[in-house]
Amino acid sequence: MKRSLVFLFTLFLVISLFSVAGAQDVNNPDTMVEVNMGTINSLDPHFQYDTASAEVVDNVYENLIMFDKGDINTFLPLLATEVPTKENNLIRDNGTTYEFPIREGVTFQNGNPLTPEDVKYSFLRALIQDRDGGPVWMIYEPLFQKGSLGGVVKEVLGEEKNPKDLTAAESEEVYAYLEKAIEVTDNSVIFHLPKAYPPFLSIIVKGNGLGAILDKEWTIAQGGWDGQADSIAKYTNPTKEEDPLFSTMNGTGPYQLVEWVNGEEIVMSRNDNYWREPASIKKVIIKLVNEWSTRKLMLQRGDADIVYVDKQYLSQVENMDGVKVITGLPNIYMGVGLMNYNIVTEGNPDVHSGKLDGNGIPGNFFSDIDVRKGFLYSMNYDAFVNDVLEGDGQQGKGPIPEPLMGYQPDSMTYNFDLDKAKEHFEKAFGGELWDKGFELTILYNTGNDVRKSAADMIKYYVEQINPKFKINVRGIQWASYLDKLIAHKFTLGFIAWGADYADPHNFVVPFVSSDGTYGGFKGEDYAKFAQKNVDPLIEKGISSTDPAEREDIYRQIQKQAYDNATDIYLYQPTAQVIMRDWVKGWYYDPIRDPGQYFYDLSK
Amino acid sequence: MEWQEVLKRLIQNKISLLGILIILFFVILAVFAPFIAPPRDADEPYMIPRAGWTIEPQAPSNEHIFGTTESQYDIFYGIVWGTRTAFRIGLIVVGISSSFGIILGTIAAYYGGWIDELLMRITDIFMSIPFIIATIVLVTILGQGITNVMIALITFSWMSTARLMRSQVLSVKEDEFVQAAIALGANDFRIIFRHIILNTIFPVVIQASMRMGSMVITASTLSFLGVGAPEGYADWGQMISFARNWILGIEGDPLHYWYTLVIPGIAITLFCLSWNLIGDAFRDILDPKLN
């Protein structure tokens, strides 16, 4: 019995040896295999709001315009035949009218022709669907100066109302209001903005799913918005499973969806009657593998052409033969230590005593600028960039990252200086803090090593300044972390923001505006400060159409952030891409990263 | 068989002796941890000090004789203090869950009827959820941390003891001496304790010693899956999870980071091995079938 077991075993091993040899030589030039992490959230361009999904959408659906090979300052026409500019007068009425002549002879993958009506339908569908946590807020701002369909509803009906509860009549009113913004002439689509909004083009550009153009007929057939005015309630804010386009696609793009095995892989094949030259790669497979060692071996054995590699594992792929490692790509992304000016102390263990008695911190701990500066000077930025990020990044210069308008390589930043930190801590709370000391807990969401390292660093250095200073670092599940953030209970927390579109507005609002995605969580005192000093600047910045003027305004905002030490602008990472050296035609697009546009690639 | 006799045999038996020696070694490690590996921050000695901020593990060197894991956690320190963690988890979890199981099992068997039925159905329910899954859920809900891990483990590990105890008691219950005691009108508690538990405890003890190992393994598994001990906490399972992304080494040297896996791996395996060796010998000594 045992002998036969052993025999079986050796047999298997022999077999495996063979099949390894067999597996090696299989990787054909017509197929591109990319291995990523994470999961694809949804294939509905107006629903998805994560890089993994965006990549797929980006290869199947198309927008009106696109960037010139990742150059975020030059646009090229795509489904539009011309990029609107002041010069060609397609941007008119000092920046409140945008006209897009629609390309003819373009067909969707199901054969239907593209019409201006499809374009209008697509945008309205996005506006109506506007799911919570979705991307659509980005165009509500330019088109209606609102943040969401809810805002529009309030505007129109004059009262708060959940769009899901709209009656047919109300729905028609709201719809009329929405529809005014988008006008179709015989062969072009015109957008009417209430006021000038410079980033508009950067928002609807290719790479941003919410500008993707759907086939009206097909979408309705799938059970999507029926194009009627009275049906907003039925189609707005669907859950993922209610969304008919969750797992099916039909775009004008170079690739079409073949199969999506959620959490495992997605397969796309070349669209042979694409309106441009068909792509050179016949088949694209995007595999999602969270286990790094697996991704690594697929790269090593050439099973994968492009592989996602976390920074910390770069050392494992450098000088792997047949593999190209490209690092230092500017990532429009900002990692920030958020300080809560007014911490809710009730039932909040992280502030310990909740008083300025040496055994905790008062709720308004961080509204003292000297405390904030103390912390800012206690952060070892160089060590963080060099060790934790392994050199792939730079210290943040303020809310606005490189290369966006307002970023200056030479602008003032805080540096690691414990003496300065000491000075400020001594001044804080009129010296009381220095005498009494404090204890607080910094949270991070478990699994995020970079954030933990940042927290550990602060603990390590601040505690050196004064033995009475005590910092605990505690990891909590993402669920509780979210809870803390929303409930204004976090003390100092590290979060990050990646670009939705290439404009400083996309960074200053979330970080420093009084009601920004993160700014809004920084407490009363901050809100007051921001309403007075920041919000007006932001307002000016977004309504001006003169680049020079905007540049200047955003520099002021950067300075505000520096002078008032509003947050710890810790790092702007650089991206890296790892691929087999037989991959050709690759270029970097900071907005789409880490996704690829396979149309331009070949093997 | 008497305790002294059992212990004597345990010492005589080479296998269990080996087990006992290993455990003694770990005990020493645990007791003298503060001297073997002095903590940097006395308030939280279980947090492994970081030897720098880089992510890549560092090979064994003079100041880090076992090297460091991902994010520079000193492996030696982690092993030493991890021993304490292991003992804490093992003893507390097994202790509490076993006593809980003993009580429930005894009650069920002694009173029988609907009480028995009810308790056994509840046991069934708890047993129908895969142990590891149940604990993952509970820890995720309670939040990371050794205490919560222990709570979760206890909540879902008392059933086997309860069942074992029940069957034991059922068999003893009919014995003359118990019947006699009942006839003499001794009160239930006294009967249960003096006459039943003391006469049925051995198999439970065997099971307990076997579970010492498996509980520590499960706890480590939770850490390994990222829901157990918080990052940087001295816990063997977590140190292994740190190794997870490095086991394939670097180009041309697949074993480059061997120490991140092998060293904690040996620690945890030896620990469990020792308990199982003892439990094994224990069983042979006490199993009437085998004598």
Add this chain to the structure above:
Amino acid sequence: MIAYIIRRLLILPVILFGVSLLIFSMIMMLGPYQRLSTYITDPAQLKGVDDVELLIAKYGLDDPWYQQYGRWIGGVLTGDFGWSESAGAPVTKAIAERFPATIELALLSLIPVILGGVVLGVISAVHHNKIIDHTIRIFAVIGWSFPSFVFGLLVLMIFYGVLGWLPPGRLSNWATEIVRSADFINYTGLYILDGILNLNFSIVLDAIRHLIAPVITISILWWAFILRITRSNMLETLRKDYIRTARAKGLADNIVVYKHAVRNALIPVVTVAGQMVLGLAGGLVIVESIFNIRGLGQFMANAAQQLDYPGVLGGALYFGFLLILINLLVDVSYAVIDPRIRLE
């Protein structure tokens, strides 16, 4: 016997109900914000949220627990197990997709468990207290003490990292291509079986090659477990009078052992099968995550960590159901080998 089985079947729904209630109540210990994390999996996703309360209302997270439970159970009764956010698919679909991978792994693991456990158990009992007995037992204890995640990683390190023999995943890329292609019919979803049915043996070999490592990792634990039980029962049986009778009849030793002893010794072994299945389920969680196999274990682990309660509940019910079914099978086979039970 029949009555017993019926009783078991009647208990089934009670248990499953209990299980679901238990898990559900655990998850309901969390506040709505925390359970919102199931839908917002990263801070950046707060971007589009301008009213958190709306989001909570949308998923009914702040309804009283019995309403939420009612919604869920109501769905279940109509065959709708809800939507698993962690899998991004309906629970039933998610499970159906992952079931074959898991069952293939589990079934294959039984082979070494049975071979290693029963056979070695018998051998070591027959050679009680001889060298071979001791060696086998030492290995068993070691196997039993090896945490499967340590063992799995070691296997990966050596047999994949160093030797490149046993890769993770279920199939190599080229094989996946074939399996997904139209002319390959997926009868069962078990690649080995399908490979044979499609007469495509390169697939079979590839599937086997990918299964060796996980199978060994799972069975390392359980063969020791089975061996323990087999051995002690075998020892007990070998002391039985009827074994002496058989010898007195002049039967050869191997007939005495394999005909008269083993069958009796196996009776108690069979009864632990249910327990083993539960254990396997646990092992699957680890092994599937280490070897990157998209199976039920991995699914439930993710669901659990993301507090995706439809996912966890669905999975748990599924396991519970399977378990009880298997226990029934066990009882039946138990009766088959033991006439004393059968004829009662």
Add this chain to the structure above:
Amino acid sequence: MSKEALVEVKNLQTYFYTEEGVVKAVDGVDYEIYPGETLGIVGESGCGKSVTSLSIMRLVESPPGKIEGGVINFQGKDLTKLSEKEMRKIRGNDISMIFQEPMTSLNPVYTVGDQIIEAIMLHKGVKRKEARQQAIEMLQKVGIPLPEQRVDEYPHQLSGGMRQRVMIAMALSCDPQLLIADEPTTALDVTIQAQILELMNSLKESYGMAIMMITHDLGVIAEVSDRVAVMYAGKVVEYTDVDSLFEDPKHPYTWGLMNSIPKLDKDVERLEAIPGSVPSPLNFPEGCKFNTRCPLAEGKCFTDEPELIDAEAGHKVRCWRYKDLEDIKARGERIYADQGVKE
């Protein structure tokens, strides 16, 4: 009797090597069994009577047991020298055995038929079908009603008596020359005992086989055996034909045994019993092993072990003082203390 002996056991020594030390379970036993006769072996439990029988079958558990010395002649072969393979040919064929516990001596998972057929097929090399026929006949012979039906039943479906009959049927199925019966009736209730003994006697006649009847029950001995060997502490202490044993027991131990069972035929006012219990085989006393309990033990008894000597023709005894016992008996005195009054 001057016939050629069927089995001849000479100075048999079977020892058990345990952790505590060497147990001399059988230590120099001699006896013969003649064709067609019944030899009774009587003694308290632990005196080694079962071990002698197992030694003949070579079924002593090894380790720890081992036949250390002596000869077992059977049809001119020395069984102690035979290979396991040759031995298997004899077991169940020439010599077969039935055991004390009919409840546990049959394999619960096979039908009684299977278990008999197995033996028949093994030794007679006949087809299963025919073996089955013979099995049914055997069941018939041992007086089991409806054998055609019983043959397919499982042991647990039969009563104790029935099972013992099945055991007998199995043992006789290959008509052996010697049947070893180890306490065959002990586990059965009295009425059944009688039937089984009756059955064995009648079968002995019809098969002309010899029986070795091992028991602690003198009643059984009296009923079935022709000659008797009384064993104590691994040795034969008295060896003679059944009549002279009962008429005139020569060993104090035998004497004790006899007086410890009330005789119903004549009414005794006193019932005697042997004090103490069998010494542990680990530390047998010096000299005569019975000296710890023997009221007559003195001087020599404590130093030298007596030999098994011919007290009379065909009446062997192993005692220094059997002559003194004669006198005591002659005087009608008792040697054992009272065990209580019986009216």
